[in-house]
Amino acid sequence: MDRFTDWVLRHRLLVALGWVVVAVAGGALAPTTVDRLSYEFALPGQPAYETNVDIAERFGGGSDDPLVLVVSGPDAEGRAVALARTVEQQVDGTRTVTARDPGAASLTGRGGTVSMVVVQPRVTPGPEPYAASQPRLERLAAQARADAPEGTDVELTGFTLLSEGGASGDRSVLVEVVLGGVGALVVLALVFGSLLAGVPLLVAAVSILGTYLALLGLTGITDVSFVVQYLVALIGLGVAIDYSLLIVTRWREETAGGRANDEAVRAAMRTAGESVLFSGVTVAVSLAALVLTPLPFLRSIGLGGLLIPLLSVATSLTLVPALLSAFGPRLTWPRRASSDGRSRFWARVAALVVRRRWLTVVGASAVLIALAAPVVTLTLGSPQLEGLETDAPASRAVTAAIDDGVPAGVLRPVELLVPTADVERVGGAVGDLDGVGAVAAPSGEGWSDGGDTLLQVWLADDPASDAGRDTLDRVRDVATDAGATGVGGSPAEDADFVSAVYGNVYWVVLGVVVVTFLLLARALRSVWLPVKALVLNVISIGAAYGVTVLVWQEGFGSELLFGQSATGVITTWVPIAAFSFLFGLSMDYEVFILSRMREAYDEHGETDRAVVDGIAHTGRLVTSAALILFLAFVALSTVPSVEVKILATTLALGIVIDAVIVRGLLAPALVAVLGRANWTMPDQLARVLRVRPS
Missing domain, CATH: 1.20.1640.10 (Multidrug efflux transporter AcrB transmembrane domain)
Known part of the structure; x- marks a missing residue:
């Protein structure tokens, strides 16, 4: 160096x-x-993904949930049908379904005053699949609202719009960086002056x-x-x-x-x-x-x-x-005065932890286990509709339609690719299943291609709910047995995403653990310090997952903190993305602390003193760095997208838990408990890693 x-x-x-x-x-x-970034969660070889790719190439749609026009008021169904014809004429490449299409009568509510038009526009590559068509649909909805008699309303909505909080456009990540940078500057100014x-x-x-x-x-x-x-x-x-x-x-x-x-x-x-x-x-x-x-x-x-x-x-x-x-x-x-970098506050904390090492280990472990416990109920998927409810007109329109009997699965249909000759047989078999609200077989332009027809299955329950997932499993089995050549739609792809990603994630985690252990063991010349670091990382990330489940899946604090109801699930990609973030950051903090402890121990050979010296010199640094990141993730949570809010919650909680409970209390207490064992390494492992044993 x-x-x-x-x-x-x-x-x-x-x-x-x-x-x-x-x-x-x-x-x-x-x-x-x-x-140039990709907005596709490609799942090569997974049946729902491959079916959706086929549907997108031949029909449009697939994994992209449709938009929905909700018409309410007198003669809602008639106005919805007329609006659908206008949409097909003025928005090129758009397919529609109305209550008058075969099997789709449930698009009109029981009272007859609410009727939906399912709109499948042409998809545009990028963050907003309907960037080209959505503005035109919004204008058509506004025009229909203006031309309708008093008491009639028309709203454009859809699962994608609701999950984005009704925001138009994709907010640049630069906003989060600037907000995080401002918070970092304040913290750094306090640290250095x-x-x-x-x-x-x-x-x-x-x-x-x-x-x-x-x-x-x-x-x-x-x-x-x-x-x-x-x-x-x-x-x-x-x-x-x-x-x-x-x-x-x-x-x-x-x-x-x-x-x-x-x-x-x-x-x-x-x-x-x-x-x-x-x-x-x-x-x-x-x-x-x-x-x-x-x-x-x-x-x-x-x-x-x-x-x-x-x-x-x-x-x-x-x-x-x-x-x-x-x-x-x-x-x-x-501030010209020099500083030796030693924090008196953290020196006192470390000294207290060393004196009460077993109490600290038991107490901190109990807290972390309690925080991590909800992770056993973790359910992965897209947010449930209840968790996306707001006071926005688009959200109120959907709620009113579902309350009036429209199937909850309309916003996220399961799509069946069926030979045209087998439409009636497959549709009948699937439509008879418990939990299926309707099977629509639209006969309009764009629903058949090359001898295949596209059917839409609307589940009676939210596809992200337990009941909806059970129904989806039955639909996939029965549809395939009845002759469907493929089962697609976003609910089916969500299910395949979970199995594809998390079915093999254990091998990925094992690989990360082994590589990290070997690197830590070589740098710290210890076998137990790396083991401790990895165990603490697992506990820390588990606690972050657990609290996220409490907030977003169960709804404890989601209304207070974000003004939104529980989503009922955790977004499929959040845990693996959060692992990537938190593992690296947690390992950084642990390396800073342990390296300083190792340096102090090599100097005087006393474990308890090394713990105090290490925390005294790194405690303020770690907490300052954690505070900076916490503020950055708080900034990230202001993004309208519910999925990004869930990710930001996991990251912000993970950083706080890791810096305060894990690295500030539990890590030094465990080093004090292990004593001399911290600094030892078996001769055989030392030879393999080419380090001098302690």
């Missing part, structure tokens, strides 16, 4: 200019990168823009999921600040100890820099295990997870020492 640092200091101007070029290019090309607060933010900005530039190249090779943009922006913000904050804090300690500026930079790089390098590589290599999965969605998260820490490490180990060498003393303005 000394030779590398010397090179950076000799070429600090070249280093700075290089990163300026990267940042400018990344910023200029960031919109292009975002435009000087211009040094700007260094971690500058490094984070360069890291994020550099990663976006790398992603642009990656999109030319493979599909990259849109989820990665959030991962890059928010995790990049947190990790880059963590790494640079660790180096800057250590530099301040060394200058407080009397070292000259460049010597302090070298000492900081020799200690904190090595921790940053190891932490970044550990996170990158462990998350790269996702690349081995058969699903493009998870592979892209793995690749994104690989790039973020690597770019953050690169900027932290080059740009930070260059800036500190050139401007370090001047950046301490206006």
